[in-house]
Amino acid sequence: MGSSRRGRLVAGTALAIVLALAAWTLLGPDRVMRGRVSGVKLLGLDRPFPEGGRYPGDPYVGSHVCAECHPGETATHAGSGHARTLRPAGDRELARRLDGMDVEDPERPGVRWRYGYREGELHVERTEGRRVEDLVIQYAFGSGHHATTFLTVVDPAFPEVLEHRLTYFAREQSMGLTPGHRAGVGMAGVGERGGALIGDDARNCFGCHTTQLSAPPGRSIDPATMIPTVSCERCHGPGRAHHDAARRGSQAGAPELRLPFGPGRYSTDALLRLCGDCHRHPSKIDPARIRPDNPNLARFQPVGLLQSRCLIESGGSLDCVTCHDPHARASSDHAKYRAVCIACHAAPDGGCPKSPAGDCVECHMPRLDAGQHVLFADHWIRATRPEMRQPPSPELRPDLRRLR
Ligand code: HEC
Ligand code: HEC
Ligand code: HEC
Ligand code: HEC
Ligand code: HEC
Ligand code: HEC
Ligand code: HEC
Structure with missing residues (x-):
């Protein structure tokens, strides 16, 4: 094979490679x-x-x-x-x-x-x-x-x-x-x-x-030590001392077995703050947004409930656990919630002037659109207000994800 022929072959191959590369850069996908x-x-x-x-x-x-x-x-x-x-x-x-x-x-x-x-x-x-x-x-x-x-x-x-x-x-x-x-x-x-x-x-x-989020608590997100999900120890606090005491044979009622939110040993305020840590507490949101015509508040149950006369005028006997098992999903059985309403609003005096036999939740805790693709039951229990079913006024419309 002559050296000039080999030279042409090399040049030709090189040209083909350059052309292929150029075509790839121009036409092929640019992967990242x-x-x-x-x-x-x-x-x-x-x-x-x-x-x-x-x-x-x-x-x-x-x-x-x-x-x-x-x-x-x-x-x-x-x-x-x-x-x-x-x-x-x-x-x-x-x-x-x-x-x-x-x-x-x-x-x-x-x-x-x-x-x-x-x-x-x-x-x-x-x-x-x-x-x-x-x-x-x-x-x-x-x-x-x-x-x-x-x-x-x-x-x-x-x-x-x-x-x-x-x-x-x-x-x-x-x-x-x-x-x-x-x-x-x-x-x-x-x-x-x-x-x-x-x-x-x-x-x-x-x-x-x-x-x-991470242990010991720090600034970073650490999957190696993170305790994921809202688990027992998020609400009841770290459980090692309790666990060790129970293993040593401590009996019910022993002080060393006590944990935060043990039954009957917490205040309404403490419970609303616990749930409000994540479901939002009034102390965590702009007071100017706490208005009766703001349907976005339906997403923030503690904020709503704390505005309701049911809570304000019942001397601390109403909180999340009155209606919900804190370990379960929210029940969809409205008859159960109705029984809670009736426990305080007994007919004939405290009953409803409009519909004492009806589904209290349907009218007084209507599901509202808080702009999240999901409807939320309004926990600001009060007489029904037709204006709440209208789209929110422009100044209330910004997406509440901003409030995180
Ligand atoms: C979202 C918060 C939350 C989480 C998560 C949670 N609890 Fe509770 N738990 C509570 C509250 C609030 C009470 C008090 C309920 C009451 O007074 O009716 C309670 C009560 C209890 C009680 C006492 C029940 C009784 O009536 O004697 C036990 C035991 C308990 N929880 C264990 C657990 C265990 C185990 C887990 C995890 C599998 C867990 N909890 C997860 C909030 C929570
Ligand atoms: C070895 C058994 C044992 C283990 C494990 C255990 N507990 Fe308990 N727990 C008990 C006993 C005993 C009581 C007291 C009796 C009662 O009130 O039921 C109790 C009571 C409680 C109470 C009510 C406390 C109060 O102040 O009245 C809560 C809440 C609770 N446990 C949560 C937990 C959580 C959360 C864990 C896991 C981190 C856990 N327990 C692990 C045995 C245990
Ligand atoms: C650490 C944050 C945190 C705390 C504290 C907390 N929650 Fe939640 N809660 C959440 C998150 C996040 C979800 C969404 C769960 C999911 O992905 O479905 C939720 C969901 C719920 C739901 C279910 C909604 C449904 O779809 O049915 C109920 C009911 C609820 N929480 C009640 C409570 C109550 C009552 C308390 C106080 C005892 C409480 N939560 C405390 C973060 C929290
Ligand atoms: C202040 C506490 C808080 C912060 C911050 C927060 N969430 Fe949540 N998240 C909740 C609570 C409470 C719920 C349940 C009720 C609701 O939807 O508002 C929830 C619900 C959700 C749901 C719907 C779960 C379901 O199926 O019902 C998703 C998805 C979600 N959050 C994702 C996120 C992401 C992603 C971020 C961060 C970019 C975030 N959240 C920040 C408290 C919070
Ligand atoms: C712990 C007791 C208690 C529970 C439970 C309760 N309420 Fe009330 N509610 C009150 C008190 C107290 C008032 C204020 C005095 C009055 O109107 O009787 C009130 C007021 C009201 C009002 C008038 C509020 C206003 O601003 O005009 C309505 C409507 C109402 N409740 C409906 C309900 C419904 C529906 C339920 C169940 C989902 C319920 N309540 C559960 C105690 C309670
Ligand atoms: C007077 C009863 C009552 C009280 C008190 C109450 N809730 Fe509810 N909650 C309801 C009803 C009714 C629903 C809607 C259930 C349904 O239709 O599926 C609901 C639903 C929810 C949901 C699911 C999202 C939604 O809107 O459907 C969450 C989360 C929730 N409640 C959290 C809380 C928290 C946190 C508290 C305490 C601040 C609380 N609730 C107090 C009655 C109550
Ligand atoms: C069909 C819708 C509807 C149902 C169902 C309903 N209510 Fe009402 N309720 C209203 C309306 C509307 C008002 C306001 C009436 C007015 O101001 O004249 C009202 C007012 C009230 C008031 C305030 C009374 C006052 O003196 O200001 C209470 C308390 C009440 N309802 C409780 C209940 C309870 C408890 C239930 C369930 C047993 C219930 N409501 C079921 C529509 C309803």
């Missing part, structure tokens, strides 16, 4: 991968709580040990939203159902989202023109009773979190915009992939859906 690829494992869900604690002197024991002596509360709690409100996305049955689903962006023409379930992980591919981004979805927030929002931790130390743009809504059985991400709402940090939450916003998001 984001999010840590390591699967998330969480204490109590995928891993046992370490017997000696997560560190020396750890006051928490993990809820699984409570089951042995409190099987009733444990069984009820297991079926509640509290017990399932934060899980690794790949663990959810939903991840398998979403596999292969391809949806158009609700607002941006030409943008598509395609879900894939691979090796225990949920991914979403965002395609815009030739640009394809593969995002690993780490966490699923929400039990799924109403909605599931996805999160990816971008930087666990700072921390920074991506709240994904699309949320799964159970009622519609489909993906829709995450509340607050609509164009024009003006929520800070919202971009084409979703919302960037940094610092306290990222911590608070996990904070209301966990028992403890």
